[in-house]
Amino acid sequence: MANENLKKALEKAMIPEYDELLLRNEKHVFSVEFERKIQKLIKRRNKPYYKIINTVGKRVACIVVIVLLASSVTVLSVDALRNTVADFFVSTYEKFSSVQPVEDDIAPSTIKDIYEITYDLKEYEIYYEDNTEYRRNITYIKDDILINFSQYTKDAYDINVNTEGYEITTIDINNYEAVYFLDNHNYNHLIFDNGAYIIYINSNISKNALINIAESVKKIE
Amino acid sequence: MIYLYLSALETEDDKIQFEDIYNRYKQQMYSIAYSILNNEADSEDAVHQAFLSLAYNFNKVKTIPCHKLRSYIVIVIRNTSINIYNHNKHSAEKSAELDDNISIDIDFFENIDLNELAEKISNLPPIYKDILYMHYYNGYTQKEISAMLDISYENVRKRMERAKKLLKTELEKED
Amino acid sequence: MYKRIISLLCAFTIIGSFNVTDCSTAAVVQPVAPAYSYTSNCTSTLLLSGSTLTCDSYIEGYYNITDKIVVYQYLQRKNASNEWVTIYSWYNVINNHIGSVINYRYSVASGSYRLKTTFDVYSGTNYETITKYSKTKTI
Numbered sequence: 431m432a433n434e435n436l437k438k439a440l441e442k443a444m445i446p447e448y449d450e451l452l453l454r455n456e457k458h459v460f461s462v463e464f465e466r467k468i469q470k471l472i473k474r475r476n477k478p479y480y481k482i483i484n485t486v487g488k489r490v491a492c493i494v495v496i497v498l499l500a501s502s503v504t505v506l507s508v509d510a511l512r513n514t515v516a517d518f519f520v521s522t523y524e525k526f527s528s529v530q531p532v533e534d535d536i537a538p539s540t541i542k543d544i545y546e547i548t549y550d551l552k553e554y555e556i557y558y559e560d561n562t563e564y565r566r567n568i569t570y571i572k573d574d575i576l577i578n579f580s581q582y583t584k585d586a587y588d589i590n591v592n593t594e595g596y597e598i599t600t601i602d603i604n605n606y607e608a609v610y611f612l613d614n615h616n617y618n619h620l621i622f623d624n625g626a627y628i629i630y631i632n633s634n635i636s637k638n639a640l641i642n643i644a645e646s647v648k649k650i651e
Numbered sequence: 652m653i654y655l656y657l658s659a660l661e662t663e664d665d666k667i668q669f670e671d672i673y674n675r676y677k678q679q680m681y682s683i684a685y686s687i688l689n690n691e692a693d694s695e696d697a698v699h700q701a702f703l704s705l706a707y708n709f710n711k712v713k714t715i716p717c718h719k720l721r722s723y724i725v726i727v728i729r730n731t732s733i734n735i736y737n738h739n740k741h742s743a744e745k746s747a748e749l750d751d752n753i754s755i756d757i758d759f760f761e762n763i764d765l766n767e768l769a770e771k772i773s774n775l776p777p778i779y780k781d782i783l784y785m786h787y788y789n790g791y792t793q794k795e796i797s798a799m800l801d802i803s804y805e806n807v808r809k810r811m812e813r814a815k816k817l818l819k820t821e822l823e824k825e826d
Numbered sequence: 827m828y829k830r831i832i833s834l835l836c837a838f839t840i841i842g843s844f845n846v847t848d849c850s851t852a853a854v855v856q857p858v859a860p861a862y863s864y865t866s867n868c869t870s871t872l873l874l875s876g877s878t879l880t881c882d883s884y885i886e887g888y889y890n891i892t893d894k895i896v897v898y899q900y901l902q903r904k905n906a907s908n909e910w911v912t913i914y915s916w917y918n919v920i921n922n923h924i925g926s927v928i929n930y931r932y933s934v935a936s937g938s939y940r941l942k943t944t945f946d947v948y949s950g951t952n953y954e955t956i957t958k959y960s961k962t963k964t965i
Contacts, residue, residue: 436787
């Protein structure tokens with residue numbers, strides 16, 4: 431399908447260039463050998479098209495075509511195991527899981543209330559911060575310890591998480607049922623739906639410390 | 652290759668038309684080749700190869716409208732000269748930074764300012780802008796381009812993708 | 827020789843053929859992913875507001891392990907034959923273990939859209955490729 435803008439731009443850019451190149455006319459005297467080769471090309475005796483078809487090749491080609499037509503296009507993949515875990519749809523694959531909240535038409539589509547960790551993190555610095563209308567991410571760091579905190583609108587939350595080798599379970603966080611798992615880098619992950627937003631915290635601190643931090647998440651102001 | 656066939660200048664009309672093209676364009680073609688190769692013998696080789704290519708593809712060439720034939724001639728001699736140049740220098744076509752398997756959809760260029768897009772096209776290396784011109788302006792298929800420029804189908808595909816990638820990269824530099 | 831060729835071809839068919847991504851109208855089945863060695867979690871989000879599409883891709887690697895992430899975003903629309911076609915694409919490099927890429931398309935035509943994001947997640951010269959599709963949004 432033609433892209434009209436690209437076509438016009440090509441015309442604008444290239445036609446003058448080609449015209450300009452054809453203005454060159456150096457009046458070269460071609461060698462005798464060259465003229466002879468060209469005349470030979472022009473005066474070559476008439477030959478009809480002829481095809482040299484390698485018989486074996488043609489048969490193999492036919493077989494390949496038949497095979498390809500016969501074979502269906504299938505997806506070489508592993509079907510997910512899909513479960514409802516807490517307030518989430520969790521599809522588990524070999525190396526990762528995808529997590530989506532259940533449909534909620536009345537949840538806010540933009541972040542109207544800010545939630546934050548109120549646990550004392552004064553020894554931590556903010557390593558990364560990223561805020562939009564639908565997603566807030568803050569990463570705290572102390573030496574090699576990281577705490578990754580996220581607040582998402584439900585509409586914007588659809589995540590792949592590394593669950594390779596580990597199982598997803600649930601934990602109670604302030605009467606919310608949170609999805610919990612440990613990953614293969616020793617990070618603990620907690621995801622819960624607080625009614626309006628999805629809160630997701632992961633960290634390489636201990637599981638109990640992470641639970642305390644998760645329980646400290648409150649609406650600010 | 653399973654099929655091998657030769658196309659020649661079959662009729663008297665073909666021969667006359669071909670000779671006419673030869674007489675009209677040989678000097679300009681030589682000039683273009685020389686500007687790339689800086690060598691008389693190589694430049695004559697390039698012109699000869701270009702005319703061989705025109706002869707082999709003459710069934711297609713003779714249907715090209717006159718005003719488009721000019722650009723076609725330039726593209727063939729330019730690409731032939733660059734091929735010879737690279738062959739002499741034993742240098743392969745440089746790869747773009749990105750993986751060749753990723754295809755850029757041309758709708759990317761849909762809303763770009765026309766003048767800016769034209770300018771960036773002009774700045775592309777000749778082999779890339781020529782291939783974009785042949786496919787997206789003239790509407791030649793990749794198979795046709797492969798025959799016209801005497802390069803493999805795979806090379807045509809790769810050049811096309813690299814051309815789009817380079818163009819996209821140049822446009823994004825301004826963002 | 828023929829028998830050998832034919833039996834090889836038959837074996838090939840039985841094993842199965844390759845995933846043709848983006849041409850299926852069935853629910854997206856995630857392919858068998860490479861190991862999540864350098865990737866902790868990622869999102870590929872498509873949001874619609876009026877006729878503006880927001881393409882948001884976020885990724886967390888592992889601190890001290892992941893050092894670069896190349897993010898490819900492909901905005902896809904369903905065509906008349908119900909196939910997903912990339913209509914726009916972006917490419918960004920994150921020189922960190924964590925980051926996001928956000929791009930917009932304004933005044934989009936009606937249709938069904940999704941965002942495909944491919945992350946090349948690096949640790950030194952090694953990298954793994956993670957692909958994530960967003961939910962479908964219809965205008």
